[in-house]
Amino acid sequence: MYIFGIGSGIGQGLHKRFLEDNSVSLFGFSRKGEETLVSFPGKERGSFVFDAKKGNDLVTFQTSLASKYGFQTKVPSPIPSLKNTDLLVYFALGDGVFGPVADLEEADLKSHFDLNVHSLILLSKAFAPLLASFRSSTFVFLGSTAGKQGFPESVAYCASKHAVLGIARALREEWKPFGTKVVHVSLGAVATEIWDTRPQFDKNDMVTISDISEYLWSISHLPKSIFVDDLSITPKKGIL
Numbered sequence: 001m002y003i004f005g006i007g008s009g010i011g012q013g014l015h016k017r018f019l020e021d022n023s024v025s026l027f028g029f030s031r032k033g034e035e036t037l038v039s040f041p042g043k044e045r046g047s048f049v050f051d052a053k054k055g056n057d058l059v060t061f062q063t064s065l066a067s068k069y070g071f072q073t074k075v076p077s078p079i080p081s082l083k084n085t086d087l088l089v090y091f092a093l094g095d096g097v098f099g100p101v102a103d104l105e106e107a108d109l110k111s112h113f114d115l116n117v118h119s120l121i122l123l124s125k126a127f128a129p130l131l132a133s134f135r136s137s138t139f140v141f142l143g144s145t146a147g148k149q150g151f152p153e154s155v156a157y158c159a160s161k162h163a164v165l166g167i168a169r170a171l172r173e174e175w176k177p178f179g180t181k182v183v184h185v186s187l188g189a190v191a192t193e194i195w196d197t198r199p200q201f202d203k204n205d206m207v208t209i210s211d212i213s214e215y216l217w218s219i220s221h222l223p224k225s226i227f228v229d230d231l232s233i234t235p236k237k238g239i240l
Contacts, residue, residue: 001025001220002089004123006047007032009192010142011092013213015047021217024088029061037061041068052093052119053111062126071129082130087137088220089127091120094142094164097156109156116160120167131178138181140219141168145188145232145239165230172229181227183219187212188234207235 001018005011007030015028027040029050037060040048051057065071069082097104097112120141131137146154147161168184175182191206215233222228 002027002029002087003092004029004050004052004090004119005092005094006030009092010187010190010209010212010216011090013209014090014092014216017213017217018220021220024220037064040064052123053114058119058122058126061123065126066129069130069133082133083135085134087127087130087134088140089138090140090142090216091123092142093119094160099153101155104156112156113160113163117163117167120164124167124171128175131175131180136179136181136224137175138183138220138222139168139171140183140185140216141165142216143168143184143186145186145234147184148186149239169229181222183228184230185216185219186230186232188232188239205235205237207233
């Protein structure tokens with residue numbers, strides 16, 4: 001069980017929920033992690049320091065993941081017991097860049113897309129060689145209603161969330177031969193810190209972190225024959 005982006009918001013809430021689930025070996029990753037990535041291969045569970053915007057961290061994770069499961073060489077020799085193990089990955093990475101398009105800065109755009117888009121592709125690439133070795137695998141991409149429609153002063157955010165939907169749809173097709181489930185969750189407003197700089201929105205109208213964490217946790221218990229493509233979640237008032 002892997003969760004990326006556990007340092008705050010939905011990722012943190014989801015990680016907390018899975019800590020209550022003793023049926024999984026849990027690995028969490030964020031800039032606020034407790035252990036270094038170097039220690040990851042030998043651990044049965046843990047919280048690790050990981051910055052998805054740093055190329056070195058992405059390379060280190062890819063190398064460490066391959067080492068953990070016996071893929072150190074070009075000729076895979078995976079751990080035999082993986083055939084009795086299910087792989088579950090949640091991507092809760094992301095930030096928000098808002099404001100009129102005329103005010104957007106190039107550095108902010110690069111940082112935003114490195115985290116919201118590029119890191120998802122590179123992390124998916126790291127897991128790709130393992131899929132045939134596990135009994136089953138499920139990848140959950142946390143997207144947004146901004147990935148299906150437009151909002152004013154949100155051009156960068158909408159673009160990145162449209163990209164998340166595209167990544168999930170493409171991998172769903174690419175990984176069909178492995179029986180991999182790829183789930184995209186189109187999230188409406190959830191009461192995270194991303195709204196703190198947008199006082200025109202009331203967090204009381206939003207889905208709570210604990211509620212969305214419970215819902216996302218339930219995806220891990222889908223029956224084996226159920227393949228969900230896109231899930232849409234909104235607060236009671238709908239799209240705010």
